Amino acid sequence: MTTAPPSPRVLPHPTRDEIRLDSVLHALSDPVRLRIVSELADAEAALSCSRFDLPVTKSTTTHHFRVLRESGVIQQVYEGTAKMNGLRREDLDALFPGLLDALLVAARRQAARDAHA
Amino acid sequence: MTTAPPSPRVLPHPTRDEIRLDSVLHALSDPVRLRIVSELADAEAALSCSRFDLPVTKSTTTHHFRVLRESGVIQQVYEGTAKMNGLRREDLDALFPGLLDALLVAARRQAARDAHA
């Protein structure tokens, strides 16, 4: 058809220079997204979206992953039907040294406090 | 009078245990508030609200300071007509070691990038 058939199989990511601290913090200020990032960091490898057991529906999950991608926190690539997610650790460390690690430690501590409750 | 005379001169703060990472990150995800925290860290001493030159009205300023206080990021005490603000560095460092420093460095780097733009 006349309709341009733009294969939406490639996803837009911000370049390293386009990553903004405000956006990163906003992305991480949601409990669901913080949890995603924590699990991703523990995995040390790219995970498909469906590998996460989140307390929201699939629609909402898609939304959260997009927020993380558009803020530059994660990288997403299609692999067959699955979409693999990986932390953009290099970029984040280069831009904001120590921040990601501190955030991950903080998230772990908060989770521990919550468990003890 | 019969009216309980609750001197509103003392402000409610969360205890250290009540400080939540989600709330802290949310508080810091606003550019205005991040800027307040940066200036506060540079000052190394308590500052009155009016010491800040922010691009919002006084009403909004009050709002932002309240968010920071209620999330546990800053401490506020009245001193005459002024309200002095200080970072809760000890509490934050105890709860989330390294986080505040990493955030301050990140904020400084982001500001530098913005200036070069």
Next chain:
DNA sequence: CCCGTACTACGACGGCTATCGTACGAGTCC
């Protein structure tokens, strides 16, 4: 006592956003 300064309280408004359901497209496997 009156005024000025510092900050607050309240209400309003517009915009963002987390959530969902449903309908759909892209790949894989039989």
Next chain:
DNA sequence: GGACTCGTACGATAGCCGTCGTAGTACGGG
């Protein structure tokens, strides 16, 4: 081709939030 899985797009909804203006309170000084 047909069915199944993974993920998307779109619309709707409800709640939160940043912003403001105005009116008001608390404190200190003349």
